[in-house]
Amino acid sequence: MPILQVDNLSKQFDGLVAVNDLSFSIESGEIRGLIGPNGCGKTTTMNMLAGLYRPTHGDVRYHGKSILKLPTHTRTAQGIMRTFQIPKLFSEMTVGENMMVPALATSTVKTPEFIEKLEHKSSEKLTFCKLDHVSHLLAKQLSGGQRMLLQIARGLMVEGLELFLMDEPFAGINQVTKETIMDAILEMNKDHGITFLIVSHEMPSVRRLCQTVSVMHEGSMISEGSIEEIANNPLVIEAYLGGQNAAS
């Protein structure tokens, strides 16, 4: 059974159809790429998967059960985490607080032992994401790459994380941080079996990480396969280059 099954998903904003009858599935343990030209509906799809947008039509199933009616925080509690191209951090809090606040605010147990355990986990995840040396800084003092890493580290604090939805994790980030993020993704996938759906325009990163890539165009899925397969698909070439350019 796939970990995530998307069936005939559509999203309409007034007259604009952002996502149109989209269907795909992701197997547990997979690292899936989701690509497509700007405005093709990738981020809208991610928002529907995370519960931030309500679909106009269709269904999203997680481990075979529909999660359509679940709010975002319940989806997170069930192991689905989403990151954003512009990191959604608590800018006036320290890196450490960004890591701790969600877990402590949702927990009914706040014993010193529990807090200590959580601090240990937070420190471990920050070290994993190479942010341990900046844990005392405010989130707004971090560089763009560090903010992205903090989003990922905060995601790792979610108990029972199974599906990580990443929206443009490499956009506007230097090569060293990109490598750190890619290494982290591969390690989380290999060691903890976390499944990833990664939206990206960075084809070298997608090539390195993803076994299968899905391609969207004008709200619909037009191709799915290995990076080589989609690169040779005329529909994909036409979507990226336009009909006339593709022909010439």
Place this chain on the structure above:
Amino acid sequence: MDLTSFTQYVLSGLVIGVIYALMAVSITFVHGMMKIVNWSMGEFYMIGCFVQYLLVTRFVGPDLWVLGIPVAFCLVFLFGMGIQRYLLRPMFMGEAERLDEYATIITITLMVLFRNLAIIIGGPYQYSVPDYFPPTDLGPLPISGNRFMALVGTVLILGVFYFVMKKTWAGRALQGMSQNRIGIQTAGINVRRLDEIAFGIGVGLAAAAGALLAPVFLVWAESGSVPTMKGFEIIVIGGLGSIPGSIIAALLLGLIESLGSVYISSVYRDLFGFVFLILILVFRPNGLFGERERLA
């Protein structure tokens, strides 16, 4: 004019500033958390005034006046949570297209409803809560006992509020919501619940302000209109959403009104605040502590 008189005027201004601060903090707190302006805040203040009036005159007597503050806060807190859940929540559920317009219509409707209900129940009369504390001195400033207790009560409530917001994890979650509403949801926190709590705390603070100030001013259906007007003035001067800004702006407004009344004319007392507001808007459009919103 001697130094003692000047000190008295300054102290008097600061006292009224502290009293204004509680109302301003309640307005800016709701705005900071939910990004809405609650136009009915004055009516929650008015409910707090009536709760205090009824407790002192009918139920517990002036000796136990202090009970009015937690009772008003708790009643209005629960009432506010219900209002948020059933009337305001739909705007965050993708069921309202223009959030600001939706919130404006709902809260203005509540304002009209509560004012008219108060007139139906209490009539068009003005009630006064009997004094429950003898006059005292604050340094060189002779001050009425009720006003002194309102000052002490406001400082204590603001202190508790500061402690909850800064030192508890629930308070930090509320701060997180004000800093990034989407981030807090994807981090696994139930933002709908936080909205209810935040709105409840905001209107509860307004009710506590009403309970504290009931014996200082009169109690009637429109008791809340002046504190609300001052509150909005203060939050624009201090910067929308900034709690420290609201407190400092409240103190400044109190000082300006007090000194302006003495050195210019007490007839224009309310005008001084608006002139100050206009000057702030000309030179610092985002208020003293407001930050320009980042759009990208």
